[in-house]
Amino acid sequence: MPVAADAPVVLEGRKITKTFPGVIANQDVDLTLRAGEIHCLLGENGAGKSTLMNVLYGLYEPDGGEVLVRGEPVRFASSGDAIAHGIGMVHQHFQLIPTFTVAENVALGNETSRLGVLDLDATRERVRDISRRYGLAVDPDAVVGDLSVGVQQRIELIKALYRDAEILILDEPTAVLTPGEVDDFFGVVRGLVDRGKSIIFITHKLREVLAVADRITVLRAGRAVGTADPATATEQDLANLMVGRDVVFTVVKPPATPGEPVLQVADLVVTDTRGVTTVQDLDLTVRAGEIYGIAGVEGNGQRELVEAITGMRPPAAGTITLQGRDITHAGPREVADLGVGHVPEDRNRHGVVGAFSIVDNVVLNQYHKAPFSRRLLRREGPMRALASDLVEQFDVRTPGIDVPVDTLSGGNQQKVIVAREMTRYVHLLVVNQPTRGLDVGSIEFIHRRIVELRDQGVAVLLVSAELDEILSLSDRVGVLYRGRLVGEFDRADTTREHVGLLMASGGETEEVAS
Amino acid sequence: MKARDVAAELRRSLDLQPVLVPLLAIVLAFLTGALVILAIGSNPVDAYTALVRGMYGSSDRIAGSLGRSTPFIGAALAVGFAFRAGLFNIGAEGQLLVGATAAAWVGTWSSVRGLPGIVAIPVLLLAGVVAGGLYGGIPGALKARTGAHEVIVTIMLNAIALLYVRWLVSSQDPLILRDPAATVPRTSRIDDSARLPDLVSSTPLHWGFVIMVALAVLVWFLLQRTTFGFEVRTVGANADAARYAGMGVGRTIVLTMALAGAFAGLAGAGEISGTSGYLSPGVFVNIGFDSIAIALLARANPFAIIPAAILWGSMLSGAGLMQQEVGVSIDIVRIVLALVLLFVAADVIVRTVFRIRKERANALDTTDLAGGWGQT
Numbered sequence: 053m054p055v056a057a058d059a060p061v062v063l064e065g066r067k068i069t070k071t072f073p074g075v076i077a078n079q080d081v082d083l084t085l086r087a088g089e090i091h092c093l094l095g096e097n098g099a100g101k102s103t104l105m106n107v108l109y110g111l112y113e114p115d116g117g118e119v120l121v122r123g124e125p126v127r128f129a130s131s132g133d134a135i136a137h138g139i140g141m142v143h144q145h146f147q148l149i150p151t152f153t154v155a156e157n158v159a160l161g162n163e164t165s166r167l168g169v170l171d172l173d174a175t176r177e178r179v180r181d182i183s184r185r186y187g188l189a190v191d192p193d194a195v196v197g198d199l200s201v202g203v204q205q206r207i208e209l210i211k212a213l214y215r216d217a218e219i220l221i222l223d224e225p226t227a228v229l230t231p232g233e234v235d236d237f238f239g240v241v242r243g244l245v246d247r248g249k250s251i252i253f254i255t256h257k258l259r260e261v262l263a264v265a266d267r268i269t270v271l272r273a274g275r276a277v278g279t280a281d282p283a284t285a286t287e288q289d290l291a292n293l294m295v296g297r298d299v300v301f302t303v304v305k306p307p308a309t310p311g312e313p314v315l316q317v318a319d320l321v322v323t324d325t326r327g328v329t330t331v332q333d334l335d336l337t338v339r340a341g342e343i344y345g346i347a348g349v350e351g352n353g354q355r356e357l358v359e360a361i362t363g364m365r366p367p368a369a370g371t372i373t374l375q376g377r378d379i380t381h382a383g384p385r386e387v388a389d390l391g392v393g394h395v396p397e398d399r400n401r402h403g404v405v406g407a408f409s410i411v412d413n414v415v416l417n418q419y420h421k422a423p424f425s426r427r428l429l430r431r432e433g434p435m436r437a438l439a440s441d442l443v444e445q446f447d448v449r450t451p452g453i454d455v456p457v458d459t460l461s462g463g464n465q466q467k468v469i470v471a472r473e474m475t476r477y478v479h480l481l482v483v484n485q486p487t488r489g490l491d492v493g494s495i496e497f498i499h500r501r502i503v504e505l506r507d508q509g510v511a512v513l514l515v516s517a518e519l520d521e522i523l524s525l526s527d528r529v530g531v532l533y534r535g536r537l538v539g540e541f542d543r544a545d546t547t548r549e550h551v552g553l554l555m556a557s558g559g560e561t562e563e564v565a566s
Numbered sequence: 567m568k569a570r571d572v573a574a575e576l577r578r579s580l581d582l583q584p585v586l587v588p589l590l591a592i593v594l595a596f597l598t599g600a601l602v603i604l605a606i607g608s609n610p611v612d613a614y615t616a617l618v619r620g621m622y623g624s625s626d627r628i629a630g631s632l633g634r635s636t637p638f639i640g641a642a643l644a645v646g647f648a649f650r651a652g653l654f655n656i657g658a659e660g661q662l663l664v665g666a667t668a669a670a671w672v673g674t675w676s677s678v679r680g681l682p683g684i685v686a687i688p689v690l691l692l693a694g695v696v697a698g699g700l701y702g703g704i705p706g707a708l709k710a711r712t713g714a715h716e717v718i719v720t721i722m723l724n725a726i727a728l729l730y731v732r733w734l735v736s737s738q739d740p741l742i743l744r745d746p747a748a749t750v751p752r753t754s755r756i757d758d759s760a761r762l763p764d765l766v767s768s769t770p771l772h773w774g775f776v777i778m779v780a781l782a783v784l785v786w787f788l789l790q791r792t793t794f795g796f797e798v799r800t801v802g803a804n805a806d807a808a809r810y811a812g813m814g815v816g817r818t819i820v821l822t823m824a825l826a827g828a829f830a831g832l833a834g835a836g837e838i839s840g841t842s843g844y845l846s847p848g849v850f851v852n853i854g855f856d857s858i859a860i861a862l863l864a865r866a867n868p869f870a871i872i873p874a875a876i877l878w879g880s881m882l883s884g885a886g887l888m889q890q891e892v893g894v895s896i897d898i899v900r901i902v903l904a905l906v907l908l909f910v911a912a913d914v915i916v917r918t919v920f921r922i923r924k925e926r927a928n929a930l931d932t933t934d935l936a937g938g939w940g941q942t
Contacts, residue, residue, distance in 0.1 A: 384809065385811075385812025385814075386812075388811075401804075401806045401807070402806050402809075402810040403810070405800055405807045406804070408799075408800070412796070420793050428793055429792055430792060430793055
């Protein structure tokens, strides 16, 4: 529902400029938030969205410009001042203590005590009250560490509401959520504005912006480059505005020419770390020169399936064959050396060593082989040559090959991983969530490289929670539901709706409750 | 390349911080120590002058300081090397003692007697390396197999080594390693052929110092230039990524701890061979524990361990003169050393006092010895 253009402005940034040594993070940015609206701030990684929010929230002092709350100029010395003015922020990385209960986390910093003894009764009551009023459904006595990411995010919202926030700043709130949780979350956000809250919603996902925003401001390279009305704007318009050039959305690819089977999985059973069976009697074949996409809501066995194929988790039963060779019980080293590339789901945990240079990261799983090693010694020359070559080929934006990878943006880190895995000698490439958290430009680039690899005759197994990614890249699609493949189609023979239905219900019921 | 990238690159290449902060921590520790000296009614300038003369006032004193520093280098390498694999080796104390004991025992073998030094000395040192290596390998294997935390295991193994060795050396019935002719508990003197020659004659400075410096170079080479060293560093920086990359994480942990133990064992054997020629209980007490502080001061960098260990050994060696001449207790040196450690661990204090801004950690400077407890 559109918000009247004459609704009062509750928060305004005028000509905000913030520089860090050698870099202008924000330059003359104007932003107005009206009462009861959802204002989306859209921009690529590094466009200055978070800096702007940190200025509005009092974490940074701007070098130029001013912040006004309900028309009054304010100077925040700290986030405490911002909270006192009714501004709350939910950070991308939750600030919760996992071993504490919900009520304890909410009270943290505002605890009430009686004779020195913590008194949480009032907090508990208010948490119940807030969750009832805003439809957040959170039990104040649950231990935070036991709760799903989606629920933890609601606790962050409750923390802000508990402190009487009228203005909520949400920094990439959907980055950590599954598609189902995202829909729930949008419902929650709508409920908040219906009850008079005003929200700044930061994201780089175009679909979400159009689904939820009342107004859109696009940030590029530290400047506000435009505002858009979600009623008239298209994803293409927004993407072009964000990136500053025309973005090719649809992946252009010639029809696949599948060859011999490369990966064959038969009767596979895999259990997770807790011993729960998460992959059940799974059969799967990926041929040379095709992209096989595994669609599914996260947590339906994708992780364990990928780990079993790449040798990181021994299967409980079944067989895995690579080009006719049994690799069921092979470890990660053997699987990699046999020509399997693996772009892992969690790039910081598995994909890169953040403290290491680009050089060390591009040889992470081939440092022991010629030409990178001779008689147990490292050979820096070939390593550096490879790093320079890959940085060039994959357009990794970096000041040099010796900088630690964790100083690069997420998209550039992912390019380092993708570059390493695609340019090794591979017959099979397993990619799990290859574009999570990346901006439009990087997604476009990585998709193009995946298709190129397919056209060179490599078998590609693509796992993604983004249905759009599966549908635009895959030649065949399998739907994973509760550890089983509940459907397998040629891409041309299926629709978004059909796959979505299978993802949600496994095809067990005709209708899905919405 | 953008202007900001150029600026960042320039700052990186001029980055003196890894050296600057420890140096300033030392300065600050001496200044704070001066306050303590003032408080006990002595003159800090006189005390420090005497201390420095005690450390480096004559060639004999320099030799004495370097001699005292020698085992600290090896033991600190044992701590620092393990740390690069993310392992907190608190066990250098026990590993050094076990190495020293093995060397003291092998040195009394009749088959060693009469061998030329060029054979006898390496045999003796090898005994220390093997014993220390096995003793260090135990916590490594327990960690790799069962997940038992190396901090707990090495602390317990220190106590076991200390008490067991004391018994071996003291027991008269049964008589095990004790020299029956000696009036105090100690082992028999090792054969002269197995003694490391003095570097400067009639001083505590023996060839063990050269061996320890060479060991530091070797450790650096191992870490930076070999594929195994890359595995060690990867396991230390991100064990999950190491597993993803196909590295044998358990194997790396066991080997790293065994090598660390071997370094400490070599330091212990070098002391037996280079100084007393026999082992008496309590003689090496605290070398392994001080070495944790030295490794921290050096941020686990093998080259930086050399000056850090020399500072440590020199101050302990020079303190006697300060006490003799100015009447300031030797314990003041212990206080200053403890302050150095405090200021290095709590580097915020140093940064505040000297107004140094914290830079983003770079790859060579991720060794945060003060953190990491309990998380591996």
